Amino acid sequence: MRIVCPFCGERELGEFTYLGDAKPVRPVAGASEDEVFDYVYLRDNVAGATSEYWYHGGGCRAWLKVARNTLTHEISSVEPALGAGAARVGA
Amino acid sequence: MADFSWVSRSPLEHALVTGTHGARGVEAGVSLTEIRNFDLIQVMARRGQAAELAKAAMARFGVAAPDAPKAVQTSDATLIWSGPDQFFVLSKGSKHTMQTLAPALSSPASLSDQSHARALIGISGSKARIMLAKLSSIDLHPEVFPIGSAAATSMDHTSVTLWRGGNRPDGQALFNLLVFATFAESLWHTMLDAAAEYGVDISHSEELA
Numbered sequence: 110m111r112i113v114c115p116f117c118g119e120r121e122l123g124e125f126t127y128l129g130d131a132k133p134v135r136p137v138a139g140a141s142e143d144e145v146f147d148y149v150y151l152r153d154n155v156a157g158a159t160s161e162y163w164y165h166g167g168g169c170r171a172w173l174k175v176a177r178n179t180l181t182h183e184i185s186s187v188e189p190a191l192g193a194g195a196a197r198v199g200a
Numbered sequence: 201m202a203d204f205s206w207v208s209r210s211p212l213e214h215a216l217v218t219g220t221h222g223a224r225g226v227e228a229g230v231s232l233t234e235i236r237n238f239d240l241i242q243v244m245a246r247r248g249q250a251a252e253l254a255k256a257a258m259a260r261f262g263v264a265a266p267d268a269p270k271a272v273q274t275s276d277a278t279l280i281w282s283g284p285d286q287f288f289v290l291s292k293g294s295k296h297t298m299q300t301l302a303p304a305l306s307s308p309a310s311l312s313d314q315s316h317a318r319a320l321i322g323i324s325g326s327k328a329r330i331m332l333a334k335l336s337s338i339d340l341h342p343e344v345f346p347i348g349s350a351a352a353t354s355m356d357h358t359s360v361t362l363w364r365g366g367n368r369p370d371g372q373a374l375f376n377l378l379v380f381a382t383f384a385e386s387l388w389h390t391m392l393d394a395a396a397e398y399g400v401d402i403s404h405s406e407e408l409a
């Protein structure tokens with residue numbers, strides 16, 4: 110598998126580290142115990158389109174959001190995670 | 201308070217043995233030259249200040265700092281892309297140090313002195329690209345990676361900054377490599393192993409190529 114880093118170009122998987130699901134959103138302060146439990150522990154085991162965080166630690170050290178299909182390994186988009194490369198994403 | 205005197209030493213001073221290595225009876229296909237005693241400052245834009253940094257860098261260096269994987273030559277320094285909104289300033293002779301760069305750049309950027317945190321190795325020779333192909337997945341063919349190209353990448357699981365400098369006087373391509381000081385010896389041995397079959401010419405220099 111290769112990932113096209115928006116900053117570096119196409120690179121081998123070995124330069125990247127997987128963080129996890131990019132879908133869960135941190136609950137607001139004062140959220141219910143169920144919401145927090147869900148955020149911290151519960152993950153879907155998706156067969157199909159997923160959104161994941163990857164870290165280009167062996168390259169430009171940017172955090173990336175990768176849209177990937179777990180059935181085909183096809184990557185449909187790679188974008189900088191919020192805050193990575195302020196000039197590029199206008200953060 | 202006690203007085204300390206700090207002596208800077210090359211991280212390769214034990215591993216690097218000048219002379220020839222590997223295949224004998226052939227003209228060395230790979231030249232490895234460690235460059236010693238350089239000034240290296242990393243400049244990273246503060247959050248939301250990338251445009252201001254670009255402006256300040258232009259005023260300071262007279263050329264635009266790289267905003268993509270490139271190495272840019274100024275009159276007395278090389279600016280090397282090291283990631284989004286960040287670059288290295290590589291120079292000699294205390295022209296661009298923390299003291300001299302901070303007034304110009306520290307408002308829009310964080311500066312950190314990496315002069316003693318990296319080893320700098322110049323790689324050239326007729327077999328340089330073939331040797332590097334054993335260690336790097338980057339396509340270094342001159343059509344893809346011409347003079348001024350740079351990459352933040354990994355070689356032998358070690359993060360490096362790799363860029364193609366100007367050609368040597370004999371027309372050979374020159375690849376420059378910055379590697380963390382503590383990983384330099386390991387990567388050096390890996391490169392020697394990869395280059396041995398072509399014959400290696402080993403040296404060190406005080407001059408930036």
Ligand SMILES: [Zn+2]
Nearest residue numbers: 114117165169
């Ligand atoms: Zn990258």
